[in-house]
Amino acid sequence: MEPVLFYGNHAASSFGSIVALEWLGQPYRLSRLNLPFDAKSDSFTRINPVQKVPTLLRESGVPLSESSAILQHLAGRDPRRTLVYAPGSPEQDHLNQVLAFLHTDFWASFFPGFEAYDMELTGEKNPAMQEMLRHSGRKRVAKAHADLERMMGNNEWLAGDKRTIADAYFIGVARWAPFLAATGAKMIDPRDYPRLLRHYEKLEADPAVIFAHAIEDEKPATSAGGFLGHLSLEEVQTRIAR
Structure with a gap:
């Protein structure tokens, strides 16, 4: 099966x-x-x-x-x-590093924004708390994007010279920034991260995405x-x- x-x-x-x-x-x-x-x-x-x-x-x-x-x-x-490199190679070590960052800092940076959004959906509105969460979220999302862009460097793809599972996971999480912006909770200006923005737009045009x-x-x-x-x-x- x-x-x-x-x-x-x-x-x-x-x-x-x-x-x-x-x-x-x-x-x-x-x-x-x-x-x-x-x-x-x-x-x-x-x-x-x-x-x-x-x-x-x-x-x-x-x-x-x-x-x-x-x-x-x-x-x-x-x-x-x-979608990966040879086990034990420097390229695979770097891919594992990028993946670990995506699954920790990058993923978690969006959660204050989603907490504020969930409070809106459930009717548990608390404007002061929600604004505090959004403020915290903006700082965390901005730092995560800046760190990831430095990690990407001049690579053609997020973790190296070819498409990998890091790119698949990245596009699934990075789309949360425009999603939250559409709800009125803008986390970042994507233009502040030109390499990531170009990469995001390239992936959005991919048939699998x-x-x-x-x-x-x-x-x-x-x-x-x-x-x-x-x-x-x-x-x-x-x-x-x-």
């Missing part, structure tokens, strides 16, 4: 895993979760007790969670190493060939290793 990726319905960090699956071109299926409700269901909790996406159900029926682990697993399925956007938005989506369709949460239950 082909692997199944559980992904979120809106602005979820599972986006990067969809992009990586498309770049690999190997057969896979998707299962869409209406967050946060489906993630808290008994059916999904049996698959991932932490109730998070992305979660990958491998061919063996054993689930794997956390974006970093999933992306490394997907890259390892490709004997040509098209366009596909992932369409999938999240439930619009017609053209796959590179690996996508075999959706499975419901109920349909996936029969594939889980007992």
Whole structure:
């Protein structure tokens, strides 16, 4: 059986895993979760007790969670190493460093902004608290972008001379800046980070990224060939290793 990726319905960090699956071109299926409700269901909790996406159900029926682990697993399925470098090489060490930064400082920098946004959605408005969160978020997002741009240097891609899983994860998280700006919580001016802005725009034009956007938005989506369709949460239950 082909692997199944559980992904979120809106602005979820599972986006990067969809992009990586498309770049690999190997057969896979998707299962869409209406967050946060489906993630808290008994059916999904049996698959991932932490109730998070992305979660990958491998061919063996054993689930794997956390974006970093999933992306490394997907890259390892490709004997040509098209999305990573040779193990132990300086290039792979640098890729691992960039990935670690993306999964910690870069990812976490957006959370004050999302906390303020969630307070708006849930009706728990506290203007003073929300502005404090946004102020903290702006400083953190700006620093994370500045640090990442220095880390990128003059590379053609984020972590080196070729497209890697770091680029897949980056585009899934970097899109949170324009998302929050559209809600009225502008975190950064992208023009302050010209190399990252050019890279972001290049990735946004990539067919795999366009596909992932369409999938999240439930619009017609053209796959590179690996996508075999959706499975419901109920349909996936029969594939889980007992």
